[in-house]
Amino acid sequence: MEDKIISCVRVPVIILMIWFSLFDGAVSEIYDVGDENGWNSEVDFASWSEKYNFTVGDVLEFKYSKGQHNAFEVTESAYRTCDTSSGVLAKYESGEDEVKLNESKKYWFVCNVSGHCLGGMRFGIDVKAGNITNNSEPIPSANSAYHRWSLGLYLFAFGIPLHLFS
Numbered sequence: 325m326e327d328k329i330i331s332c333v334r335v336p337v338i339i340l341m342i343w344f345s346l347f348d349g350a351v352s353e354i355y356d357v358g359d360e361n362g363w364n365s366e367v368d369f370a371s372w373s374e375k376y377n378f379t380v381g382d383v384l385e386f387k388y389s390k391g392q393h394n395a396f397e398v399t400e401s402a403y404r405t406c407d408t409s410s411g412v413l414a415k416y417e418s419g420e421d422e423v424k425l426n427e428s429k430k431y432w433f434v435c436n437v438s439g440h441c442l443g444g445m446r447f448g449i450d451v452k453a454g455n456i457t458n459n460s461e462p463i464p465s466a467n468s469a470y471h472r473w474s475l476g477l478y479l480f481a482f483g484i485p486l487h488l489f490s
């Protein structure tokens with residue numbers, strides 16, 4: 325009887341422990357800008373940029389035909405006006421540009437090919453600090469491993485009575 329209960333509880337506990345270890349903040353995501361459509365004039369980037377929660381350490385990948393577009397990181401006012409005579413923070417032009425989001429701040433991107441920014445090739449994102457990827461306060465891995473284990477034991481201990489009463 326007890327063996328059966330433990331085996332019923334074990335699988336969800338293991339799944340939860342894997343889940344917690346995966347989402348422990350160390351994982352950074354790579355986002356293709358425009359998803360499978362890439363960085364081009366046909367995509368609604370205002371909508372695209374609202375689909376995800378970006379965290380420090382994540383990477384944006386701009387994919388496009390080199391020479392047809394580019395990706396400039398700009399200030400908010402350059403983003404709003406599409407005027408890049410000033411306010412350009414970084415230029416990416418390779419056609420497969422990886423932009424690491426190193427800071428917790430608002431990032432603004434435009435395509436600087438004539439007319440493309442006004443045509444919709446621009447977006448802003450708000451990059452949030454991650455829980456553990458926060459550079460200013462690294463948490464020792466042994467410590468987080470301990471927390472994972474204690475959480476797992478907690479779930480295990482309380483999972484059995486929950487299982488009995490359900």
Ligand SMILES: [Cu+2]
Nearest residue numbers: 393435437440
């Ligand atoms: Cu363009």
